[in-house]
Amino acid sequence: MITLDVSPVAFTIGAFSVRWYGIMVALAVLTLIFWAMREVRRGADLSYETIFNAALVGIPSGIIFSRLLHVIDLWDYYGQHPGQIIGGSGLSIYGAVLGAALGIWIFSRFRKISFGYLADVLAPGIILAQAVGRVGCTLNGCCYGLETSAFCAVVYTHPESMGPIGVPVHPTQIYEIIFNLIVFVVLLKLRGKFRPDGSLFLIYLTFYALWRLGIDFIREGTDFLFGLHEAQIISIVVLIITITLIALRTRWVVSKVDS
DSSP states (O other): OEEEOOOSEEEEETTEEEEHHHHHHHHHHHHHHHHHHHHHHTTOSOOHHHHHHHHHHHHHHHHHHHHHHHHHHTHHHHTTOGGGSSSSSOOOHHHHHHHHHHHHHHHHHHHTOOHHHHHHHHHHHHHHHHHHHHHHHHHHTOSOBOBOOOTTOEEEOOTTOSSOBTOOBOOHHHHHHHHHHHHHHHHHHHTTSEESTTHHHHHHHHHHHHHHHHHGGGBOOOOOBTTBOHHHHHHHHHHHHHHHHHHHHOEEOOOTTTO
16 A cells, blocks of 8 residues: 655745645646647747637636536535635636637637648647646645555655545546556647547547546445436536547558558
8 A cells, every 4th residue: 555645735935825726836837838839840830829829718717617527516515605616626627628628719710710620739738737647636635546455556645635534545636647648648749640630639539538537436425316426417418429439530540651
């Protein structure tokens, strides 16, 4: 078993506390931005201005939707504490991804940019950023799994941790970090092999939806509908949409290497 005796608070400035979770979320955002800039340097048909403007739209829309889905998921609590609805103490990764995607889609319509192309460029960077963000969840103690006696169980011992103190649980955050890194490599291998634009982004969404549908069966959470978590319900909807679109639109591009 792994013992984590880490304070979720990285440091304090007067009465203001900076948590590891917030630091890693910020680093996750920077990871995605740096990834996009790297792709521009490598020859992607995008400009730095486009990336910057897309970030200006995608970051706030992702944060808003992320918080919204978190509040909806825990409405039993927030309905009793409406003053805490506005805040950053809880976020939903699905809200961040889908909210940012919606914001960037609207942006691309106004700027006459191919959303599918932009989404394909960003897809590997998105899953890499998610891996970075889950490090914050691990240190924070949130998003933990069910109690287990498995050899890889994590035991949180710091009194300020959001995890159950002294109880061995599935390290679902670490599982997801590993999964995200694997998908990152797979997406890199699949780049340029599918048409039309947007296919790689659909594949990314499909991979992650399948993961969340499965991993949440051993992850602590709130029953949202039919005994499933909110993320699982969203995953089912996402899978219906992405698999349908992939089946109807996506085609494999045969290169000289493949033939």
